[in-house]
Amino acid sequence: MKTIIDVKNLSIYYYTLAGIVRAVENVSFSIGEKEWVSFVGESGSGKSTVAYAILNLVPSPGKIVNGKVVFNGKNLLELDEEEMRQIRGKEISMVFQDPMTSLDPLRKVGDQIAEVLIEHGAEKEEAFERAKELLRMVNLPEDRINYYPHQLSGGQRQRVAIAMAMAFHPKLLIADEPTTALDVIVQDSIMDLIATLKSKGTSIFFVTHDISLAAERSDKIAVMYAGKLVEFGKVEQILDNPLHPYTKALLESVPDVWSERKVSAIPGYPPDLRNPPKGCRFHPRCTIFKIKKELHGICNELETELIEVEKDHFVACHLYRRR
């Protein structure tokens, strides 16, 4: 499979007054053509920060301190603002949790979609025609071009945001919790819409805190914990044969309508990333570490590395170290 984006050794720190927050540490992964990869993790795990880094949009006081984001043979982190603008929205586009992040409340929806098209070289009339077509593609009546964002429901606004993101058939769509604020039925229809986009050739980088949402339409799942990528693999590998103790605990903590098992919470809280635990960042909450004495001195001392234990299935845990 052709690789669309290749992220290597990405580290992002937030330089706050209270100290340096090591939000993302040494994260590497790649996304193939027409592949849907979902990043899951708790709040503060760094999943959204990785998403923003791909477009070099990490908000201040965050800084990308190390790593590469290779797209079409170019490292996006080395491009100047003008070159980056050509890529954003055109080749890689993004939708956010709150669609109002990308919509102007004072202007009609149609004008906003058309503007993006005109900016990239379309004629005015052609741009409005295309705006109507895009609205139809996201299942909105074309008369919505004359609506202001506040006249639309949350789900409809997210459709408009997706319509804008689709305007140039991007190679990659980054979706950061796009359905978190929506009700389930609307959520389901937005997920269908993203799946349609994928079927037309766009790769998807999807961020969610809800692993069950990642279960249904993704090809691969990446699990993040405390700034580290702890497990990465195909959906079946992650859900049916999870290897990392955190992934296992996460799966056991999620209520599921179709499961009869009891849920159990992950003991403890995620660490303060100004001062992350030494060794594996999960070891203070890890039940296996607690019971296996022979791991003491390893998990709490040595950094973990992401290793491929079977084809396409990567895990960063000392239990699976090559001996």
Added chain:
Amino acid sequence: MSELLRVEHLKKYFPVKRSILEVLTKKEEKFVRAVDDISFSIERGETLALIGESGCGKTTTGRVILRLIEPTEGKIIFDGIDITKLGKEQLREIRKRMQMVFQDPYASLSPRMKIGDAIAHPLLIHGLADKEEAKELALQMLKRVGLTPEDEFYNRYPHHLSGGQRQRVVIARAMILKPDFVVADEAVSMIDVSMRASILELLESFREEYNLTMLFITHDIAVAKLIADRIAVMYLGKIVEIGPTDEVLNNPAHPYTLALIQAVPSIVKREKKKMIEITGEVPNAVNPPSGCRFHPRCPFADELCKTKEPELIEIGKNHFVACHHPVKD
């Protein structure tokens, strides 16, 4: 089992703001029919989950039951007492036994009050303890909800805590009066999925200890399945289906219930089979559709559905549905 709470023909209409011009021209006053004639009861020790999408009236129902807002019509009967018409003093007495766990732990705690004092507060308000005793009880409660060392947590402020810890404080404050009945409104929605299980475990432990009766309001069906004995589904101010949890989830009879369940993401059932295709979004509660309120979105709707409002009828043991053409499997 005996009944602790009964709600009869409850309605709550909110007036829609009119402009001065509309008032002067005597334009007809309009109402949002947030809750429109619902009836149900909850047994002692039972948990009923009220589920539905935003705007369906589930939160309003919870608030009206506690009389945090006044009902427009209908009766609320708590432990045999009609509390609908109780005056302030009598209501205060009964409120010791009815508590609320709010949705947003950020908004429901005062930022300037130490969390220990916040937990002790209800005891002082109701004159159930003096300052010393209240502090002692609050410390015990902090320990009970897992915020230890409790004397350290006592003096912290809400902004020092994580979302999950704050939700524990909100629960501690509701439980310190040892209530008989609790309305929990989206008690786990604002916290991380991985933390939800521990909050649900905590609620469950209080339920056992106090033989608590609960109205658990949630949009999350997976959470409802875990905690509820029965589920009531609301759509546009009406209860469209109510029954034992497993019955409603495994044999949903209302097309709306089926659509809701089918849309819930699941790890266990990843392959999606669409049993039903519904269109559009929830209409406005100012002018709800005629007949069955779900008919404009329902694939099975016919003439009858457009004109006649369906009533709740029993289709299985304790399983009621308001639909002219209930789904059969």
